[in-house]
Amino acid sequence: MPLINIIRGETIPVAPLNVRTPFVKLPIWLVVVWETIKGLAWLVTTYVRHWYATLPATGLTWLYLEHGWQAPVALAGGLAVVATGWAFADRPSWLRFGWWPVLARVRRLVYRRRWMAAMVTAKLSVSYDKRTIIPQIQRVRCRAGCDEVTVRMVTGQIPDDFARASERLAHTFGVRQVKAMPGPTYATVVLVLMRGDTLHQTIDPLPVPYLPDFTALPIGVREDGDLYRLRLFGTQVLIVGATGSGKGSVIWSIVRALAGGVGAGVVELWGLDPKGGMELGIGRPLFARFASRDFAEMAAMLEQAAATAQERAARLAGRTRQHEPTPDEPLIVLLIDELANLTAYLTERQLKDRIKAALGIVLTQGRAVGVHVVAAIQDPRKEVLPARGLFPTRIGLRLSEPAEVDMVLGDGMRDRGALCDRIPQTQPGVGYVVLEGDPTPMRVRLSFCDDTTVRDMADAYGAAA
Numbered sequence: 001m002p003l004i005n006i007i008r009g010e011t012i013p014v015a016p017l018n019v020r021t022p023f024v025k026l027p028i029w030l031v032v033v034w035e036t037i038k039g040l041a042w043l044v045t046t047y048v049r050h051w052y053a054t055l056p057a058t059g060l061t062w063l064y065l066e067h068g069w070q071a072p073v074a075l076a077g078g079l080a081v082v083a084t085g086w087a088f089a090d091r092p093s094w095l096r097f098g099w100w101p102v103l104a105r106v107r108r109l110v111y112r113r114r115w116m117a118a119m120v121t122a123k124l125s126v127s128y129d130k131r132t133i134i135p136q137i138q139r140v141r142c143r144a145g146c147d148e149v150t151v152r153m154v155t156g157q158i159p160d161d162f163a164r165a166s167e168r169l170a171h172t173f174g175v176r177q178v179k180a181m182p183g184p185t186y187a188t189v190v191l192v193l194m195r196g197d198t199l200h201q202t203i204d205p206l207p208v209p210y211l212p213d214f215t216a217l218p219i220g221v222r223e224d225g226d227l228y229r230l231r232l233f234g235t236q237v238l239i240v241g242a243t244g245s246g247k248g249s250v251i252w253s254i255v256r257a258l259a260g261g262v263g264a265g266v267v268e269l270w271g272l273d274p275k276g277g278m279e280l281g282i283g284r285p286l287f288a289r290f291a292s293r294d295f296a297e298m299a300a301m302l303e304q305a306a307a308t309a310q311e312r313a314a315r316l317a318g319r320t321r322q323h324e325p326t327p328d329e330p331l332i333v334l335l336i337d338e339l340a341n342l343t344a345y346l347t348e349r350q351l352k353d354r355i356k357a358a359l360g361i362v363l364t365q366g367r368a369v370g371v372h373v374v375a376a377i378q379d380p381r382k383e384v385l386p387a388r389g390l391f392p393t394r395i396g397l398r399l400s401e402p403a404e405v406d407m408v409l410g411d412g413m414r415d416r417g418a419l420c421d422r423i424p425q426t427q428p429g430v431g432y433v434v435l436e437g438d439p440t441p442m443r444v445r446l447s448f449c450d451d452t453t454v455r456d457m458a459d460a461y462g463a464a465a
């Protein structure tokens with residue numbers, strides 16, 4: 001009979017019907033056999049699933065039964081000696097194939113214990129049709145200072161859902177930070193749970209490359225332990241950070257990576273230090289051109305850089321897509337400390353307009369023809385730096401407000417883990433960058449060149465060298 005007056009999807013109240021379940025009589029031996037088969041099947045599945053624990057336990061028990069307690073103790077001792085020897089002989093392979101896989105097994109158990117509660121409280125479980133569906137742990141991998149947990153998401157979820165809950169997850173699992181990035185296949189997300197802090201200590205100045213690779217200048221260390229290499233070809237670089245965040249160390253790290261080129265004559269550094277030469281002054285011999293007090297001189301330098309960029313662009317048009325620096329036509333890098341002094345705080349209107357126009361030309365036309373800008377600024381707001389969008393590469397150091405993070409690194413980057421506003425004042429030189437081809441931000445620490453290092457570098461590679 002068709003139901004009338006029933007809205008689709010509405011729950012129909014239980015009918016007051018008296019239902020009697022059919023009564024089937026089973027012999028007791030059948031019940032016992034069935035339960036035994038079920039128990040055995042459970043034992044076999046558990047044994048196979050947890051082979052990493054059950055197999056060694058079986059082996060040790062067999063040894064004990066066959067040869068007494070000395071045999072398993074000798075075997076365990078022997079294994080410990082071999083493992084220690086391996087760890088000392090070749091630490092990377094020991095970590096990769098020995099220690100981390102074992103640790104990953106243990107961590108998997110730890111995560112599974114708290115997983116359900118974590119997913120429900122972080123609102124990552126999905127209730128549907130009176131059922132609660134939880135994202136599933138697929139794989140756990142351990143690496144230096146972090147665990148990578150690959151999770152199978154519930155249908156309809158996206159990695160950004162996990163990114164938004166990352167802080168909650170970090171507290172739940174007692175780790176420093178959680179980053180969420182798209183997994184290797186659709187419907188998976190990789191949660192990177194950062195434990196220790198590989199960037200805790202100051203990074204010493206890196207070796208100066210004999211001739212710089214302009215596509216990969218080594219300027220710091222990434223939190224995954226690799227070198228952080230900056231691509232200069234084809235880009236302009238903006239460094240944003242509150243006062244004392246270490247903007248100077250980014251500038252000097254870049255200069256250090258380019259110093260070999262300065263010595264060889266294929267790189268020309270132009271220094272603009274509107275704060276009176278406080279920052280760049282110590283490395284004066286490294287700069288082919290330098291201005292620190294006279295704003296008219298700075299405007300003239302920018303105009304000359306703009307004219308060079310235009311002239312090179314006109315000459316190279318249709319011949320090459322990337323200018324190759326030579327001693328006759330070197331790569332020009334304009335290093336500007338506190339750019340806001342030129343773009344926002346300058347009171348002289350005419351000078352300001354000249355600087356704005358020249359800077360716009362350099363930023364738009366200089367990228368492919370070897371005229372680059374590396375500029376530092378404290379305040380990333382549009383009112384202070386209208387040309388922010390013309391800097392394709394941005395480095396976000398410690399910032400004062402969460403809202404500034406997305407302004408510097410791009411929309412949604414704070415949710416994806418770029419916590420620039422949480423960098424402690426005690427960690428200058430730490431910041432976040434967006435690497436090519438990676439949608440999640442990477443935490444990095446720039447190398448620190450103290451005054452003596454800068455002076456030595458200037459003596460070795462500067463004009464007088």
Ligand SMILES: Nc1ncnc2c1ncn2[C@@H]1O[C@H](COP(=O)(O)OP(=O)(O)OP(=O)(O)O)[C@@H](O)[C@H]1O
Binds near residue numbers: 242243378430
């Ligand atoms: N990469 C780094 N590693 C360790 N310490 C650093 C690093 N960079 C800077 N510092 C320390 O932090 C202090 C402040 O750095 P710095 O002057 O470069 O900051 P800043 O952002 O340029 O500040 P301001 O805007 O006031 O010029 C330095 O005196 C130095 O001792």
